[in-house]
Amino acid sequence: MLLKLAWRNLWRNKRRSIITISAIVFAVVLSVLLDSVKKGLLDKMKENVVGFYHGYVQVHRNGYWDDKxxxxxxxxxxxxxxxxxxxxxxxxxxxxxxxxxxxxxxxxxxxxxxxxxxxxxxxxxxxxxxxxxxxxxxxxxxxxxxxxxxxxxxxxxxxxxxxxxxxxxxxxxxxxxxxxxxxxxxxxxxxxxxxxxxxxxxxxxxxxxxxxxxTAFVLKLDNIREAQKTSEELGAMLPHDEYETMSWQQMLPELDQVIQGEEAENKIFQVVLYMLIAFGIFGTILMMTMERQFEFGVMVAIGMNKAMLSLVVVLENIFLSILGAIVGVMVSLPVVLYLYRFPVSLSGQLAEAYENFGMEPIYYFSTDAVVFYTQGLVVLSLALVLAFYPVFKIWKLNPVAAMQS
Amino acid sequence: MENDTPVIVTEQLSKIYPGPVPVHAVNDVDLKVMKGEFTALVGPSGSGKTTLLNLIGGLDYPSNGKVWIRGQEISSLSKSALIEYRLNNIGFVFQAYNLIPVLTARENIEFVMLLQKKSKQERDRRVMELLKEVDLVDQQNKRPGQLSGGQQQRVAVARALASKPAFILADEPTANLDSTTAGNLLDTMVRLNHEENMTFIFSTHDQRVIDRAHRVITLVDGSIARDQIVAVPSDHH
Known part of the structure; x- marks a missing residue:
């Protein structure tokens, strides 16, 4: 009955639910696009330099890298x-x-x-x-x-x-x-x-x-994320005085630092984005909570305990958030696939600036599944955390005051 | 003998709303309501009728005094214990019906029993019984929005009865109904009072309700100005 109540409540005020779902969809699309371009750029940067030339692990004669x-x-x-x-x-x-x-x-x-x-x-x-x-x-x-x-x-x-x-x-x-x-x-x-x-x-x-x-044996790995670990294991396997093994992070520390710096910068940017998204979702949840004070008051008055009422509201938000996250991923998928197929080329001075930094002046997008489910899950979690606002209001609710509202 | 038992007892009950000028909404009310009484609480607007109902119904805490329901003092219960208490002991009928809009008439009635964790079998049996009592068997699968005001209020009465409460508190139950519908609703409640010996307390301005009441309590400025027995509860005959 609680599930039924929560599900039906969603569609009782269709406009409100659609606004909330739209806010979540927009948030998911925005954050998927941002994460996709961030990951696409970094992956491409890594692929251009590491994948297309250096390889992820190399074996040299000991001392070669310092004196090539x-x-x-x-x-x-x-x-x-x-x-x-x-x-x-x-x-x-x-x-x-x-x-x-x-x-x-x-x-x-x-x-x-x-x-x-x-x-x-x-x-x-x-x-x-x-x-x-x-x-x-x-x-x-x-x-x-x-x-x-x-x-x-x-x-x-x-x-x-x-x-x-x-x-x-x-x-x-x-x-x-x-x-x-x-x-x-x-x-x-x-x-x-x-x-x-x-x-x-x-x-x-x-x-x-x-x-x-x-001068080198260049290794193609099964799992490029394990480059450092593989390099260390191979190093232990080969005679130290004859050979050195190096991962791409050791061969190209500047690139590794640039990637780490970019990732840190993107995280900050993403936190700001998540905050904006959170305020957007919170706005609709706030509106919903205010509109339903009277109803909450009645429910508590007739004997519905606050934990159960909170559960119904949380269930409603779970439904809304899951719907929003699924629709958001479905909407962003074709957009990202299109941008992956047709990356955005920069031109003019901006392109020159990119090239001067040793970067390709093209915005690549990543279609890695992790982008979709991570961003979907982050926005879903945000929405669920924000669902605790109505729960908080329910716990503080005075049925008489609520029914007078 | 059962009707000799007071269902509600208040002692020196007061409610003061603090503020620059404190408002004494209820003043030292001593009241005893017996089982099976059909009581109307009347008085001008602002006389404290709704506040008194809220205190009796455990929806609000008194500033002073105590409330006993079936011998249990409820004004010292915690908020969560009060919710549980209301669920099992008090039925509410509100002026604006206040049904759950997304549930059907049947589900609205069943909902209270679900909160009480009654078995499916018991719920089904009781819902059908109540739908018959309020003459809404044909309308049971309709949602509140598809029912007339009178039908909604009958569902509200059935919902109030579903938990088998000690008494029903009704705040202006006929205020939003036309005279025929209000009359029908009153007939239903009077019948329930007669047949099930259910105790009703109304706050009302409606003369038709007052005319059918066994007892009329007039509140003025939060105090009982007049307490008049106009008929004896049916079981006393």
Whole structure:
């Protein structure tokens, strides 16, 4: 009977219920959109830098990260690869040989990072092929390079033009080569897009005089959230004096700090938003409580104890909040899916400002289920907490005064 | 013998509303209401009728004095104990009916018994009995908004009776009804008084109610100015 009473009470004053539900729906949509764009931006930032290039965990020769020279490379060891791949949390292990070079065209030159990769495996881990915007993807054995568009633009080079690279090879040998540009790739991260050159790993080993050498094994993980833990476990497994394992947080502490800072900033913003939402919902609950003083008074007068009456009111609010949260998620879902499919591109000075900060000038939205259920639950909880206002009023209610209202 | 038992006893009952000028709404009222009485509480507006009903009904606490219902002193009960007490001992009929709008006539009557945690079987039996008493069996599935004022007030009477209270307090029960409907309602209440020996106390301005009462108590400025027995309760005949 109490459930029936609560449910029917909802629809007794349809306008009031619809206003309350609308307030909750609006709150859920707003907070889902905000959380989605926040998560989308941070995930994209992480994906652009970590997922598309660094990988979530790398294995190097001990000391390489502090002194990134090709002399700190190590032998390609298939036994090591096999032992890494045996780990359940490791999906794939790919080799890289990286070194700084001077990239030059006829009239321009620029310091760049030359990355020797196994093209097929690299694509499996960092989806490099998806970044190709012009030309063809590298094949193993190619005597050619792929360069990022930022570097190509700077050097004023196009597809099939020759790129000259000059650098220092293994143990001081000079490394010089001239390669046709087979493909142009574009990264979301402006920083990465400025200066990367990809060469098949065999060709890079030849260029640097570093036969069978690699500077890193990049690991694709089953669960990227466990990067730090996996890195520590692998570190414990490998000989300390030979290898170092690093998670992306250790390799890119600035990015980690930026992400943490953004998350903290967003939390503050979200708290402010929740407060605004709470006031909106509270307004309708306040209105409902005031309107029903007389009715509450009658109920208590005829012998309904206040706990039971409170339960009915809380049930009403639970129904309203759940309805509002469900409708809110249903309304926000297509909006977020649309924005995920068609992210909002920034233009003009705002775009430049983003690029200057090393960020892609695009608002990406996340469709992660956690966004929907977290925000739905937060707003639901807010509404439920606010439902204690009428409960408080019921506990303080004087039936005579209420019936005179 | 049962009718010799006082259902309500008040002793030096007073209610003072504090303020810059304290209002003495009820002043030293000593009252005894016997089982089966059909009592009208009359007096001009502001004479303290509703306040006295509220004190007797345990809806408000007196400033001084005591109220006994069936021998139990209720003015010292806690608020929650009073709610429980009202549920099991006092039936209320209000001027504006005050039914629960989202429940049907039947559910409104049943609701009080549900609060009393009566069994489904007992509830069904009693509801049907009461619907017959107030002649609303055909209207039992209608909500208050679908019933006339008179029908709503009959549902309110049935609801007041549902808990098998010691007495029924009715605050201006006919004030919102036309004369025919008010007459019918009065007939119902008089019949219940006769047949079930139910004690009724009304606050009223309605002469028809006063004319049917066994006892008429006139309040003036919160005090009993006149207490007149005009007929003997039916069981005394």
């Amino acid at each position: 020279t090709i002399d700190n490379s190590f032998d390609y060891d298939s036994m090591l690869i096999a032992s890494l791949q045996r780990r359940e949390e490791v999906d794939e292990v790919i080799p890289r040989l990286e070194s700084f070079v001077l990239a030059a065209s006829e009239s321009m030159s620029k310091g760049s990072m030359l990355v020797g990769v196994d093209p097929e495996k690299e694509d499996a881990v960092t989806t490099l092929k998806s970044k190709l915007i012009k030309g063809n993807y590298l094949q193993d054995g190619d005597h050619a390079v792929m360069v990022t568009t930022g570097l190509a633009d700077y050097l004023r080079l196009g597809l099939n033009d020759s790129l000259v690279v000059l650098g220092q090879g293994y143990h001081g040998v000079s490394a010089a080569g001239k390669y046709p540009i087979k493909g142009l790739i574009k990264f979301g991260s402006p920083e990465l897009n400025k200066g990367l050159i990809y060469l098949p790993i065999g060709e890079s080993q030849h260029l640097f005089g570093a036969d069978n050498k690699v």
